Amino acid sequence: MTLLSVESSTWTITILGWAIVFVALLFLVGIFLTIPKIIRWASNRKVRVVENGQEVVKDINDISGETNAVIATALHLFLNENHDDESNVITIKQVQRRYSPWSSKLYGMTNYGFPHNVSKQNRYSRR
């Protein structure tokens, strides 16, 4: 086995093939280094904050992942502590529902008293 005996076309495929893989991924690198800049330019979000009595315009696009994590955690903790306003009335409300045979206990399976779980005496007494 010697690499020198390999045909020249094999060397061509080797070098060219690897180079094409590199070029393809380098293109992607270039595009994805540019895209955040374009998005930032397009959104161009700015906020006005008051610092030392003066209004200052600040770019809020440059927020690091750590800052985002801190904000998200703070919001999460705040919302967990926050409860809905409740009426503070703890008595049980009487609920009136219209009669429906679908939810009637009268027609439930347990009321028929099958012989295997209801004694004879119980069945008669039910009548």
Place this chain on the structure above:
Amino acid sequence: MKKHITTFITLTFLLCLQVVFGTDIMAAPEAVGAMDGLTTLWNFTGFANIDYFNLIMISVGLFFIFLAVKYDYEPLLLIPIGTGIILGNIPGAEAYGVYAKDYLTSLVASGQLDAGQATPSVLEYLYFGVQQGIYPPLIFLGIGAMTDFSSLISNPKLMILGAAAQIGIFATFLGASALGFTPQEAGAIGIIGGADGPTAIFLSSKLAPHLMGAIAIAAYSYMALVPVIQPPIMRLIIPKKERAIKMKPPRAVSKTEKIMFPLIALLLTTFISPSALPLLGMLFFGNLLKESGVTERLADTARNSLINIITILLGITVGASTQASVFLTTDSLKIFGLGALSFIVATAGGLLFARFLNVFLHKNNKINPLIGAAGVSAVPDSARVVQQEGLKTDPNNHLLMHAMAPNVSGVIGSAVAAGIMLSFLL
């Protein structure tokens, strides 16, 4: 326990009978009636048709299952493949394996079977998906739907490491050519260096279908052995001081960028390498399903049910394609040797390029060269190995997220490389 021992002894006795007296032990030409029936039955059993090569392959299958169960090496792949190897090497069951058609055709040609009786087997039908390259793109769909490209988008320069590690593919291509394989065979063998099972199967099904079993088994075996192969090379190439480099945390990536990534990457890579369309198209389609946020049901199916079904079918049929008569050849041994070499070269290529890249980077923005090893696209095993090696040097240095970037770019790189090989060699 006693019952198992009795069964084992009985089976061993039957095997010994065949080994000592040969396959004609019960063949008595003059026998009639019950004896004749028993003779026929005996001739149809695996004991009568046993071959030492079959036993070797069955042992390999059992070894794969052992590795998966005992050491947790890629169990989702090694258990189906190991079982498939056992299924494919049951003696006397050629009519039910993945090569049933060839076997039955030879029986019909020799007059031992009517043409009407030569019906294909279930395994052969399932193997169709491997032969025609259907399963690998579907696996890529699932991979796309489960991969988060955020780390790659947040630090795009790490993508180059995925390209650097593809040197394994092309170095193996060169080595295989030097060993006397045809250019098509060498291309199919070279892709083992991509450390990507579906890509290896896809390319070998197109370029060298007769070597597919050996190539797939080599690719999956070495992928399973990534935790064994990579750490010594990492320690050899990267000095301890550089292994301790801490990288900046990745920036937050917006949803727009996440949606744009699969679309742009799909257009760019398939324009450069159209032959890789089945793989890259499905990979980025799967990722778009995930990132679009409006097709969660489809993404969920792709990354769970679909990929699980295809993994089962792919594993069992690829395993079953390793019949001893086809698999145990000197070519297979060469392929295994080249496969190991390609993994080593790919890992070393990624690591060395990472060190080279550091020369041009600012002092405060250096990358930990260990992540170069994740450029081989064994997702997520090689990234996990990088994390473990990083922790060994500094218990507070977590490299997993950073390593995922070259890892997923390795998947893209190996698919592009497969497309290039197809364009040049098909």
